[in-house]
Amino acid sequence: MVREREQxxxxxxxxxxxxxxxxxxxxxxxxxxxxxxxxxxxxxxxYLIALLTAGIPLLIMEYTIGRRAxxxxxxxxxALSRRAEPIGWWQVAICFVIAxxxxxxxxxxxxxxxxxxxxxxxxxxxxxxxxxxxxxADEPGFVxxxxxxxxxxxxGIWVVTLGVLAxxxxxxxxxxxxxxxxxxxxxxxVLVVQxxxxxxxxxxxxxxFSPDWSAITDGSVWVAAYGQIFFSLSVGFGIMVxxxxxxxxxxxxxxxxxxxxxxxxxxxxxxxxxxxxAIGFMASTAGLGVGEVxxxxxxxxxxxxxxxxxxxxxxxxxxxxxxFFGSLVIAGLSSLISIVQVVISAVQDRTGMPRVxxxxxxxxxxxxxxxxxxxxxxxxxxxDAADHFVNQYGIAMAALVAVVxxxxxxxxxxxxxxxxxxxxxxxxxxxxxxxxxxxxPVVLGLMMWDSLRGELEAPYQDYPGAFLAVAGWxxxxxxxxxxxxxxxxxxxxxxxxxxxxxxxxxx
Amino acid sequence: MSTGxxxxxxxxxxxxxxxxxxxxxxxxxxxxxxxDEDRPPPPSR
Numbered sequence: 417m418v419r420e421r422e423q424x425x426x427x428x429x430x431x432x433x434x435x436x437x438x439x440x441x442x443x444x445x446x447x448x449x450x451x452x453x454x455x456x457x458x459x460x461x462x463y464l465i466a467l468l469t470a471g472i473p474l475l476i477m478e479y480t481i482g483r484r485a486x487x488x489x490x491x492x493x494x495a496l497s498r499r500a501e502p503i504g505w506w507q508v509a510i511c512f513v514i515a516x517x518x519x520x521x522x523x524x525x526x527x528x529x530x531x532x533x534x535x536x537x538x539x540x541x542x543x544x545x546x547x548x549x550x551x552x553a554d555e556p557g558f559v560x561x562x563x564x565x566x567x568x569x570x571x572g573i574w575v576v577t578l579g580v581l582a583x584x585x586x587x588x589x590x591x592x593x594x595x596x597x598x599x600x601x602x603x604x605x606v607l608v609v610q611x612x613x614x615x616x617x618x619x620x621x622x623x624x625f626s627p628d629w630s631a632i633t634d635g636s637v638w639v640a641a642y643g644q645i646f647f648s649l650s651v652g653f654g655i656m657v658x659x660x661x662x663x664x665x666x667x668x669x670x671x672x673x674x675x676x677x678x679x680x681x682x683x684x685x686x687x688x689x690x691x692x693x694a695i696g697f698m699a700s701t702a703g704l705g706v707g708e709v710x711x712x713x714x715x716x717x718x719x720x721x722x723x724x725x726x727x728x729x730x731x732x733x734x735x736x737x738x739x740f741f742g743s744l745v746i747a748g749l750s751s752l753i754s755i756v757q758v759v760i761s762a763v764q765d766r767t768g769m770p771r772v773x774x775x776x777x778x779x780x781x782x783x784x785x786x787x788x789x790x791x792x793x794x795x796x797x798x799x800d801a802a803d804h805f806v807n808q809y810g811i812a813m814a815a816l817v818a819v820v821x822x823x824x825x826x827x828x829x830x831x832x833x834x835x836x837x838x839x840x841x842x843x844x845x846x847x848x849x850x851x852x853x854x855x856x857p858v859v860l861g862l863m864m865w866d867s868l869r870g871e872l873e874a875p876y877q878d879y880p881g882a883f884l885a886v887a888g889w890x891x892x893x894x895x896x897x898x899x900x901x902x903x904x905x906x907x908x909x910x911x912x913x914x915x916x917x918x919x920x921x922x923x
Numbered sequence: 924m925s926t927g928x929x930x931x932x933x934x935x936x937x938x939x940x941x942x943x944x945x946x947x948x949x950x951x952x953x954x955x956x957x958x959d960e961d962r963p964p965p966p967s968r
Binding site for chain 2: 427456458467618625626666668672675678681682841
Protein backbone atom coordinates (compact mmCIF):
# COMPACT_ATOMS: atom_id res chain seq x y z
CA MET A 417 0.00 0.00 0.00
CA VAL A 418 1.27 3.47 -0.83
CA ARG A 419 1.16 5.74 2.20
CA GLU A 420 -0.29 9.25 1.82
CA ARG A 421 2.62 11.71 1.65
CA GLU A 422 2.80 14.43 4.27
CA GLN A 423 2.10 18.00 3.16
CA UNK A 424 2.92 21.51 4.33
CA UNK A 425 -0.07 23.12 6.04
CA UNK A 426 0.49 26.49 4.39
CA UNK A 427 2.54 28.06 1.62
CA UNK A 428 4.15 30.40 4.15
CA UNK A 429 5.13 27.35 6.18
CA UNK A 430 6.97 25.83 3.23
CA UNK A 431 8.71 29.10 2.37
CA UNK A 432 9.80 29.67 5.99
CA UNK A 433 11.20 26.13 6.13
CA UNK A 434 13.05 26.64 2.82
CA UNK A 435 14.41 29.98 4.07
CA UNK A 436 15.35 28.36 7.38
CA UNK A 437 17.28 25.74 5.52
CA UNK A 438 19.05 28.23 3.25
CA UNK A 439 19.98 30.63 6.05
CA UNK A 440 22.69 28.82 7.92
CA UNK A 441 26.10 29.38 9.42
CA UNK A 442 27.57 30.34 6.03
CA UNK A 443 25.34 33.41 5.75
CA UNK A 444 26.75 34.80 8.96
CA UNK A 445 30.38 33.80 8.84
CA UNK A 446 31.19 33.09 5.21
CA UNK A 447 29.47 35.79 3.16
CA UNK A 448 30.96 38.90 4.84
CA UNK A 449 34.46 37.51 4.52
CA UNK A 450 34.10 36.30 0.91
CA UNK A 451 32.61 39.63 -0.12
CA UNK A 452 35.39 41.62 1.55
CA UNK A 453 38.11 39.44 0.03
CA UNK A 454 36.72 39.81 -3.48
CA UNK A 455 36.32 43.50 -4.06
CA UNK A 456 33.88 44.60 -1.33
CA UNK A 457 31.05 46.58 -2.91
CA UNK A 458 32.16 45.51 -6.38
CA UNK A 459 31.64 41.86 -5.37
CA UNK A 460 27.97 42.56 -4.87
CA UNK A 461 27.44 43.00 -8.61
CA UNK A 462 28.62 39.49 -9.62
CA TYR A 463 26.89 38.22 -6.48
CA LEU A 464 23.51 39.62 -7.54
CA ILE A 465 24.01 38.39 -11.11
CA ALA A 466 24.86 34.93 -9.73
CA LEU A 467 21.69 34.97 -7.61
CA LEU A 468 19.54 35.72 -10.66
CA THR A 469 21.33 33.54 -13.21
CA ALA A 470 22.17 30.46 -11.13
CA GLY A 471 20.78 30.54 -7.59
CA ILE A 472 17.10 31.17 -8.24
CA PRO A 473 17.02 29.08 -11.47
CA LEU A 474 18.53 26.13 -9.56
CA LEU A 475 16.02 26.60 -6.75
CA ILE A 476 13.18 26.50 -9.29
CA MET A 477 14.66 23.35 -10.89
CA GLU A 478 14.92 21.56 -7.54
CA TYR A 479 11.44 22.62 -6.42
CA THR A 480 10.06 21.33 -9.70
CA ILE A 481 11.90 18.00 -9.57
CA GLY A 482 10.71 17.43 -5.99
CA ARG A 483 7.09 18.54 -6.39
CA ARG A 484 6.72 16.70 -9.71
CA ALA A 485 7.62 13.31 -8.25
CA UNK A 486 6.44 13.98 -4.70
CA UNK A 487 9.38 11.96 -3.53
CA UNK A 488 12.77 12.16 -1.85
CA UNK A 489 15.77 12.84 -4.14
CA UNK A 490 16.36 9.17 -5.22
CA UNK A 491 12.72 8.80 -6.19
CA UNK A 492 12.53 12.28 -7.73
CA UNK A 493 15.56 11.69 -9.96
CA UNK A 494 14.31 8.20 -10.78
CA ALA A 495 11.06 9.80 -11.93
CA LEU A 496 13.11 11.69 -14.53
CA SER A 497 14.99 8.55 -15.56
CA ARG A 498 15.97 5.28 -13.95
CA ARG A 499 19.58 6.14 -14.80
CA ALA A 500 19.42 9.38 -12.80
CA GLU A 501 18.57 7.66 -9.51
CA PRO A 502 22.23 7.45 -8.32
CA ILE A 503 22.34 11.28 -8.22
CA GLY A 504 19.57 11.21 -5.62
CA TRP A 505 21.32 8.64 -3.44
CA TRP A 506 24.60 10.53 -3.80
CA GLN A 507 22.86 13.62 -2.41
CA VAL A 508 21.40 11.57 0.44
CA ALA A 509 24.86 10.27 1.36
CA ILE A 510 26.23 13.84 1.23
CA CYS A 511 23.51 14.96 3.65
CA PHE A 512 24.39 12.11 6.00
CA VAL A 513 28.02 13.27 6.18
CA ILE A 514 27.26 16.99 6.47
CA ALA A 515 24.72 16.43 9.25
CA UNK A 516 27.34 14.65 11.38
CA UNK A 517 29.71 17.62 11.53
CA UNK A 518 27.29 20.53 11.09
CA UNK A 519 25.67 19.60 14.41
CA UNK A 520 28.93 19.94 16.32
CA UNK A 521 29.42 23.56 15.21
CA UNK A 522 25.96 24.35 16.58
CA UNK A 523 27.03 22.65 19.82
CA UNK A 524 30.05 25.02 20.04
CA UNK A 525 27.69 27.96 19.43
CA UNK A 526 25.46 26.73 22.28
CA UNK A 527 28.47 26.75 24.61
CA UNK A 528 29.56 30.19 23.42
CA UNK A 529 26.06 31.54 24.04
CA UNK A 530 26.68 30.59 27.67
CA UNK A 531 30.29 31.85 27.67
CA UNK A 532 29.01 35.26 26.53
CA UNK A 533 27.75 35.95 30.04
CA UNK A 534 30.81 37.46 31.64
CA UNK A 535 32.94 36.82 28.53
CA UNK A 536 34.41 33.63 29.90
CA UNK A 537 36.92 33.30 27.05
CA UNK A 538 39.15 35.86 28.76
CA UNK A 539 41.95 37.77 27.05
CA UNK A 540 42.94 35.16 24.48
CA UNK A 541 39.84 33.74 22.75
CA UNK A 542 41.95 31.73 20.29
CA UNK A 543 43.80 29.84 23.02
CA UNK A 544 40.51 29.41 24.88
CA UNK A 545 38.75 27.94 21.81
CA UNK A 546 41.41 25.43 20.85
CA UNK A 547 42.81 24.77 24.30
CA UNK A 548 39.92 24.85 26.75
CA UNK A 549 36.79 24.30 24.67
CA UNK A 550 37.82 21.99 21.85
CA UNK A 551 40.97 20.58 23.51
CA UNK A 552 42.42 20.22 20.04
CA ALA A 553 45.06 17.55 19.50
CA ASP A 554 48.48 18.69 18.25
CA GLU A 555 48.30 16.67 15.07
CA PRO A 556 45.46 15.73 12.70
CA GLY A 557 44.45 12.11 13.12
CA PHE A 558 41.66 9.91 14.35
CA VAL A 559 39.86 9.87 17.65
CA UNK A 560 42.20 9.61 20.63
CA UNK A 561 40.55 11.72 23.34
CA UNK A 562 37.05 12.75 24.25
CA UNK A 563 35.78 16.26 25.10
CA UNK A 564 32.71 16.06 27.31
CA UNK A 565 32.16 19.83 27.22
CA UNK A 566 31.33 19.50 23.52
CA UNK A 567 29.67 16.07 23.72
CA UNK A 568 26.86 17.13 26.07
CA UNK A 569 25.60 20.12 24.07
CA UNK A 570 25.98 17.99 20.94
CA UNK A 571 23.72 15.33 22.42
CA GLY A 572 21.26 18.10 23.28
CA ILE A 573 21.31 19.38 19.67
CA TRP A 574 20.52 15.89 18.40
CA VAL A 575 17.67 15.42 20.88
CA VAL A 576 16.09 18.70 19.74
CA THR A 577 16.64 18.01 16.02
CA LEU A 578 15.27 14.46 16.11
CA GLY A 579 12.44 15.62 18.38
CA VAL A 580 11.34 18.19 15.80
CA LEU A 581 11.64 15.67 12.96
CA ALA A 582 9.64 13.04 14.87
CA UNK A 583 6.65 15.40 14.81
CA UNK A 584 6.75 15.33 11.02
CA UNK A 585 6.66 17.92 8.28
CA UNK A 586 3.65 19.87 9.39
CA UNK A 587 3.71 19.67 13.17
CA UNK A 588 7.50 19.47 13.48
CA UNK A 589 9.51 21.17 10.71
CA UNK A 590 6.88 23.74 9.73
CA UNK A 591 5.99 24.71 13.28
CA UNK A 592 9.64 24.94 14.37
CA UNK A 593 10.53 27.23 11.46
CA UNK A 594 7.52 29.44 12.13
CA UNK A 595 9.17 30.14 15.49
CA UNK A 596 12.84 30.03 14.42
CA UNK A 597 12.77 32.41 11.45
CA UNK A 598 10.92 35.37 13.04
CA UNK A 599 13.04 34.88 16.17
CA UNK A 600 16.24 34.85 14.13
CA UNK A 601 15.17 38.00 12.26
CA UNK A 602 14.43 39.82 15.54
CA UNK A 603 17.67 38.71 17.25
CA UNK A 604 19.75 39.68 14.27
CA UNK A 605 18.05 43.04 13.78
CA VAL A 606 18.72 43.97 17.40
CA LEU A 607 22.33 42.83 16.94
CA VAL A 608 22.78 44.93 13.80
CA VAL A 609 21.26 48.02 15.44
CA GLN A 610 23.58 47.57 18.42
CA UNK A 611 26.57 47.13 16.09
CA UNK A 612 25.70 50.22 14.07
CA UNK A 613 25.76 52.43 17.16
CA UNK A 614 29.42 51.55 17.90
CA UNK A 615 32.30 53.92 17.20
CA UNK A 616 33.99 52.98 13.94
CA UNK A 617 30.93 51.16 12.54
CA UNK A 618 30.91 53.47 9.52
CA UNK A 619 34.56 52.57 8.77
CA UNK A 620 33.63 48.90 8.77
CA UNK A 621 30.71 49.49 6.40
CA UNK A 622 32.96 51.60 4.22
CA UNK A 623 35.41 48.69 3.94
CA UNK A 624 32.58 46.27 3.19
CA PHE A 625 30.74 48.32 0.56
CA SER A 626 33.56 50.35 -1.09
CA PRO A 627 33.76 48.99 -4.60
CA ASP A 628 37.09 47.94 -6.03
CA TRP A 629 35.94 47.81 -9.64
CA SER A 630 39.15 46.21 -10.87
CA ALA A 631 37.90 43.02 -9.17
CA ILE A 632 35.07 42.75 -11.71
CA THR A 633 37.48 41.76 -14.46
CA ASP A 634 39.02 39.01 -12.34
CA GLY A 635 37.50 35.61 -13.19
CA SER A 636 38.13 34.22 -9.72
CA VAL A 637 35.85 36.91 -8.24
CA TRP A 638 32.99 35.68 -10.43
CA VAL A 639 33.69 32.07 -9.46
CA ALA A 640 33.67 33.14 -5.78
CA ALA A 641 30.34 34.97 -6.28
CA TYR A 642 28.68 31.95 -7.90
CA GLY A 643 30.23 29.72 -5.22
CA GLN A 644 28.82 31.88 -2.42
CA ILE A 645 25.32 31.89 -3.94
CA PHE A 646 25.54 28.19 -4.56
CA PHE A 647 26.68 27.12 -1.08
CA SER A 648 24.49 29.64 0.70
CA LEU A 649 21.18 28.62 -0.91
CA SER A 650 21.29 24.94 0.14
CA VAL A 651 21.00 23.82 -3.46
CA GLY A 652 22.68 20.76 -4.94
CA PHE A 653 22.26 18.24 -2.16
CA GLY A 654 18.64 17.32 -2.17
CA ILE A 655 17.18 19.56 0.54
CA MET A 656 15.04 21.67 -1.76
CA VAL A 657 13.94 18.57 -3.71
CA UNK A 658 12.87 16.97 -0.43
CA UNK A 659 11.07 20.03 0.95
CA UNK A 660 9.26 20.63 -2.37
CA UNK A 661 8.08 17.01 -2.39
CA UNK A 662 5.73 17.92 0.46
CA UNK A 663 4.06 20.69 -1.59
CA UNK A 664 0.61 20.11 -2.96
CA UNK A 665 0.17 19.71 -6.65
CA UNK A 666 -1.04 23.23 -7.39
CA UNK A 667 1.52 25.16 -5.33
CA UNK A 668 3.29 28.10 -6.95
CA UNK A 669 6.95 27.18 -7.52
CA UNK A 670 8.69 30.15 -9.12
CA UNK A 671 7.21 32.74 -6.75
CA UNK A 672 8.29 30.66 -3.75
CA UNK A 673 11.78 30.30 -5.21
CA UNK A 674 12.05 34.07 -5.69
CA UNK A 675 10.97 34.74 -2.11
CA UNK A 676 13.29 32.09 -0.66
CA UNK A 677 16.26 33.20 -2.79
CA UNK A 678 15.87 36.91 -2.04
CA UNK A 679 15.13 36.27 1.65
CA UNK A 680 18.39 34.35 1.95
CA UNK A 681 20.36 37.15 0.30
CA UNK A 682 18.54 39.79 2.35
CA UNK A 683 19.68 38.07 5.51
CA UNK A 684 23.17 37.69 4.13
CA UNK A 685 23.49 41.41 3.39
CA UNK A 686 22.13 42.19 6.86
CA UNK A 687 24.72 39.82 8.35
CA UNK A 688 27.43 41.59 6.33
CA UNK A 689 26.31 44.95 7.75
CA UNK A 690 26.28 43.63 11.33
CA UNK A 691 29.62 41.84 11.08
CA UNK A 692 31.41 44.76 9.40
CA UNK A 693 29.99 47.36 11.77
CA ALA A 694 31.39 45.28 14.64
CA ILE A 695 34.72 44.75 12.89
CA GLY A 696 34.96 48.48 12.15
CA PHE A 697 34.55 49.15 15.87
CA MET A 698 37.26 46.61 16.74
CA ALA A 699 39.64 48.06 14.15
CA SER A 700 39.16 51.61 15.40
CA THR A 701 39.60 50.53 19.05
CA ALA A 702 42.78 48.60 18.29
CA GLY A 703 44.08 51.19 15.81
CA LEU A 704 44.23 48.55 13.07
CA GLY A 705 42.90 48.30 9.53
CA VAL A 706 39.69 46.35 8.93
CA GLY A 707 41.62 43.71 6.97
CA GLU A 708 43.92 43.09 9.94
CA VAL A 709 40.97 42.35 12.23
CA UNK A 710 39.22 40.17 9.68
CA UNK A 711 41.98 37.68 9.00
CA UNK A 712 39.72 34.77 8.13
CA UNK A 713 36.10 33.76 7.74
CA UNK A 714 34.40 30.72 9.22
CA UNK A 715 35.29 29.33 12.61
CA UNK A 716 37.98 31.96 13.27
CA UNK A 717 35.58 34.84 12.58
CA UNK A 718 32.78 33.46 14.76
CA UNK A 719 34.68 31.92 17.66
CA UNK A 720 37.85 34.04 17.84
CA UNK A 721 37.26 37.47 16.27
CA UNK A 722 33.74 37.91 17.64
CA UNK A 723 34.64 37.03 21.24
CA UNK A 724 37.44 39.63 20.97
CA UNK A 725 34.96 42.22 19.73
CA UNK A 726 32.43 41.32 22.43
CA UNK A 727 35.07 41.65 25.17
CA UNK A 728 36.06 45.12 24.01
CA UNK A 729 32.52 46.52 23.80
CA UNK A 730 32.01 49.51 26.06
CA UNK A 731 28.65 48.21 27.27
CA UNK A 732 26.15 45.36 26.90
CA UNK A 733 28.79 42.84 25.78
CA UNK A 734 26.80 40.00 27.31
CA UNK A 735 23.72 40.94 25.30
CA UNK A 736 25.73 41.21 22.07
CA UNK A 737 27.25 37.77 22.64
CA UNK A 738 23.89 36.21 23.44
CA UNK A 739 22.39 37.70 20.28
CA PHE A 740 25.28 36.66 18.04
CA PHE A 741 25.74 33.09 19.25
CA GLY A 742 22.00 32.61 19.77
CA SER A 743 21.51 33.59 16.10
CA LEU A 744 24.16 31.06 15.07
CA VAL A 745 22.37 28.33 17.03
CA ILE A 746 18.96 29.08 15.48
CA ALA A 747 20.30 29.52 11.94
CA GLY A 748 22.24 26.27 12.29
CA LEU A 749 19.40 24.25 13.80
CA SER A 750 16.90 25.09 11.06
CA SER A 751 19.49 24.04 8.46
CA LEU A 752 20.44 20.84 10.32
CA ILE A 753 16.79 19.81 10.51
CA SER A 754 16.49 20.11 6.71
CA ILE A 755 19.70 18.16 6.08
CA VAL A 756 18.64 15.23 8.27
CA GLN A 757 15.14 15.22 6.75
CA VAL A 758 16.66 14.41 3.32
CA VAL A 759 18.08 11.14 4.66
CA ILE A 760 14.96 10.26 6.65
CA SER A 761 12.59 10.88 3.74
CA ALA A 762 14.75 8.79 1.38
CA VAL A 763 14.79 5.85 3.80
CA GLN A 764 11.03 6.22 4.36
CA ASP A 765 10.39 6.15 0.60
CA ARG A 766 12.76 3.23 0.14
CA THR A 767 11.58 1.02 2.99
CA GLY A 768 8.05 2.20 3.70
CA MET A 769 9.09 2.68 7.34
CA PRO A 770 6.77 4.96 9.35
CA ARG A 771 8.10 8.36 10.40
CA VAL A 772 8.97 7.89 14.05
CA UNK A 773 10.92 4.61 13.65
CA UNK A 774 12.70 6.18 10.63
CA UNK A 775 13.68 9.22 12.71
CA UNK A 776 14.94 7.01 15.52
CA UNK A 777 16.87 4.57 13.33
CA UNK A 778 18.20 6.90 10.62
CA UNK A 779 18.44 10.13 12.60
CA UNK A 780 19.74 8.18 15.58
CA UNK A 781 22.39 6.57 13.36
CA UNK A 782 23.60 9.96 12.11
CA UNK A 783 23.62 11.26 15.67
CA UNK A 784 25.74 8.34 16.89
CA UNK A 785 28.36 8.87 14.16
CA UNK A 786 28.37 12.59 14.97
CA UNK A 787 28.76 12.01 18.72
CA UNK A 788 31.49 9.39 18.29
CA UNK A 789 33.68 11.34 15.85
CA UNK A 790 33.43 15.03 16.57
CA UNK A 791 33.51 15.91 20.29
CA UNK A 792 37.13 14.74 20.27
CA UNK A 793 40.59 16.26 20.23
CA UNK A 794 40.84 15.45 16.53
CA UNK A 795 37.23 16.46 15.77
CA UNK A 796 38.06 19.85 14.30
CA UNK A 797 40.61 18.40 11.84
CA UNK A 798 38.15 15.71 10.67
CA UNK A 799 35.44 18.37 10.40
CA ASP A 800 37.66 20.73 8.42
CA ALA A 801 38.82 18.09 5.93
CA ALA A 802 35.41 16.44 5.51
CA ASP A 803 33.72 19.84 5.09
CA HIS A 804 36.14 21.01 2.39
CA PHE A 805 36.05 17.80 0.37
CA VAL A 806 32.34 17.10 0.71
CA ASN A 807 31.56 20.69 -0.32
CA GLN A 808 33.81 20.72 -3.37
CA TYR A 809 33.64 17.11 -4.55
CA GLY A 810 30.29 16.23 -3.04
CA ILE A 811 27.80 19.10 -3.24
CA ALA A 812 29.32 21.05 -6.12
CA MET A 813 30.23 17.93 -8.12
CA ALA A 814 26.78 16.37 -7.59
CA ALA A 815 25.15 19.64 -8.65
CA LEU A 816 27.31 19.78 -11.78
CA VAL A 817 26.41 16.17 -12.64
CA ALA A 818 22.73 16.85 -11.89
CA VAL A 819 22.44 19.89 -14.18
CA VAL A 820 24.39 18.21 -16.98
CA UNK A 821 22.28 15.04 -16.74
CA UNK A 822 18.95 16.90 -16.45
CA UNK A 823 19.71 19.54 -19.09
CA UNK A 824 21.81 17.67 -21.63
CA UNK A 825 21.54 13.91 -21.22
CA UNK A 826 17.87 13.61 -20.36
CA UNK A 827 16.95 16.93 -21.98
CA UNK A 828 14.32 17.19 -19.26
CA UNK A 829 14.33 20.98 -18.75
CA UNK A 830 11.44 21.65 -21.17
CA UNK A 831 9.35 19.03 -19.31
CA UNK A 832 10.21 20.65 -15.99
CA UNK A 833 9.43 24.06 -17.48
CA UNK A 834 5.91 22.92 -18.40
CA UNK A 835 5.46 21.52 -14.92
CA UNK A 836 6.67 24.71 -13.17
CA UNK A 837 4.70 27.06 -15.42
CA UNK A 838 1.43 25.21 -14.95
CA UNK A 839 1.01 26.32 -11.37
CA UNK A 840 3.23 29.41 -11.09
CA UNK A 841 2.23 33.04 -11.50
CA UNK A 842 5.62 33.93 -12.97
CA UNK A 843 6.51 31.80 -16.00
CA UNK A 844 10.13 30.75 -16.25
CA UNK A 845 10.65 31.18 -20.00
CA UNK A 846 13.62 30.49 -22.25
CA UNK A 847 16.07 32.42 -20.11
CA UNK A 848 15.63 29.76 -17.41
CA UNK A 849 16.63 27.04 -19.88
CA UNK A 850 19.72 29.05 -20.81
CA UNK A 851 20.78 29.72 -17.21
CA UNK A 852 20.54 26.03 -16.29
CA UNK A 853 21.70 24.56 -19.58
CA UNK A 854 24.69 26.85 -20.10
CA UNK A 855 25.58 29.32 -17.33
CA UNK A 856 25.25 27.00 -14.31
CA PRO A 857 27.21 24.03 -15.75
CA VAL A 858 29.96 26.32 -17.07
CA VAL A 859 30.38 28.12 -13.75
CA LEU A 860 30.22 24.92 -11.69
CA GLY A 861 32.78 23.39 -14.07
CA LEU A 862 35.09 26.38 -13.56
CA MET A 863 34.66 26.11 -9.78
CA MET A 864 35.60 22.45 -9.96
CA TRP A 865 38.65 23.12 -12.12
CA ASP A 866 39.78 25.92 -9.82
CA SER A 867 39.40 23.75 -6.77
CA LEU A 868 41.12 20.68 -8.23
CA ARG A 869 44.05 22.85 -9.32
CA GLY A 870 44.42 24.10 -5.73
CA GLU A 871 44.33 20.51 -4.48
CA LEU A 872 47.16 19.49 -6.80
CA GLU A 873 49.32 22.48 -5.87
CA ALA A 874 49.40 21.66 -2.16
CA PRO A 875 47.60 19.24 0.17
CA TYR A 876 44.61 20.89 1.81
CA GLN A 877 45.82 22.80 4.92
CA ASP A 878 49.05 20.78 4.62
CA TYR A 879 47.37 17.93 6.44
CA PRO A 880 49.23 14.57 6.28
CA GLY A 881 48.49 12.54 3.16
CA ALA A 882 47.16 9.48 5.01
CA PHE A 883 44.73 11.65 6.98
CA LEU A 884 43.48 13.46 3.87
CA ALA A 885 43.13 10.17 2.02
CA VAL A 886 40.54 9.06 4.57
CA ALA A 887 38.87 12.19 6.01
CA GLY A 888 39.03 14.17 2.74
CA TRP A 889 39.24 12.24 -0.52
CA UNK A 890 37.90 9.08 1.18
CA UNK A 891 34.76 10.88 2.34
CA UNK A 892 34.18 12.50 -1.07
CA UNK A 893 34.64 9.20 -2.92
CA UNK A 894 32.70 7.34 -0.25
CA UNK A 895 29.52 9.38 -0.65
CA UNK A 896 29.61 8.80 -4.41
CA UNK A 897 30.21 5.05 -4.08
CA UNK A 898 27.54 4.65 -1.41
CA UNK A 899 25.14 6.59 -3.65
CA UNK A 900 25.83 4.31 -6.63
CA UNK A 901 25.62 1.16 -4.49
CA UNK A 902 22.26 2.14 -2.99
CA UNK A 903 20.82 2.83 -6.43
CA UNK A 904 21.81 -0.66 -7.59
CA UNK A 905 19.67 -2.39 -4.98
CA UNK A 906 16.42 -3.63 -6.50
CA UNK A 907 13.48 -1.33 -5.73
CA UNK A 908 10.29 -2.89 -6.95
CA UNK A 909 7.82 -0.53 -5.26
CA UNK A 910 9.48 2.60 -6.69
CA UNK A 911 7.25 2.81 -9.73
CA UNK A 912 4.16 2.63 -7.54
CA UNK A 913 5.46 5.58 -5.52
CA UNK A 914 6.22 7.73 -8.55
CA UNK A 915 2.99 9.17 -9.78
CA UNK A 916 4.08 11.47 -12.57
CA UNK A 917 4.32 9.02 -15.46
CA UNK A 918 1.86 10.01 -18.14
CA UNK A 919 0.71 12.85 -15.92
CA UNK A 920 2.84 15.59 -17.43
CA UNK A 921 0.88 18.58 -18.59
CA UNK A 922 -2.33 17.33 -17.02
CA UNK A 923 -2.60 18.57 -13.49
CA MET B 924 31.66 56.40 4.29
CA SER B 925 32.73 57.10 0.73
CA THR B 926 30.14 57.92 -1.94
CA GLY B 927 30.87 54.66 -3.76
CA UNK B 928 30.25 52.65 -0.59
CA UNK B 929 26.98 54.47 0.13
CA UNK B 930 25.78 53.86 -3.43
CA UNK B 931 26.62 50.14 -3.27
CA UNK B 932 24.95 49.87 0.15
CA UNK B 933 21.75 51.42 -1.20
CA UNK B 934 21.79 49.49 -4.49
CA UNK B 935 22.31 46.09 -2.87
CA UNK B 936 19.67 46.70 -0.22
CA UNK B 937 17.20 47.92 -2.84
CA UNK B 938 17.80 44.91 -5.11
CA UNK B 939 17.65 42.11 -2.53
CA UNK B 940 15.10 43.54 -0.12
CA UNK B 941 13.13 44.96 -3.07
CA UNK B 942 13.23 41.55 -4.73
CA UNK B 943 11.99 39.93 -1.52
CA UNK B 944 9.09 42.38 -1.19
CA UNK B 945 8.22 42.03 -4.90
CA UNK B 946 8.23 38.22 -4.58
CA UNK B 947 5.93 38.34 -1.56
CA UNK B 948 3.57 40.76 -3.36
CA UNK B 949 3.38 38.47 -6.43
CA UNK B 950 2.64 35.43 -4.26
CA UNK B 951 -0.04 37.25 -2.27
CA UNK B 952 -1.77 38.35 -5.46
CA UNK B 953 -1.80 34.78 -6.74
CA UNK B 954 -3.07 32.47 -4.04
CA UNK B 955 -2.65 28.78 -4.86
CA UNK B 956 -5.45 27.21 -6.84
CA UNK B 957 -7.87 25.72 -4.30
CA UNK B 958 -8.71 22.97 -6.84
CA ASP B 959 -6.26 20.59 -5.24
CA GLU B 960 -6.71 16.88 -5.42
CA ASP B 961 -3.83 16.26 -3.02
CA ARG B 962 -5.06 18.30 -0.14
CA PRO B 963 -6.25 16.10 2.72
CA PRO B 964 -9.87 16.59 3.74
CA PRO B 965 -10.44 19.25 6.43
CA PRO B 966 -10.52 17.88 9.96
CA SER B 967 -13.96 16.85 11.08
CA ARG B 968 -15.42 18.85 13.92
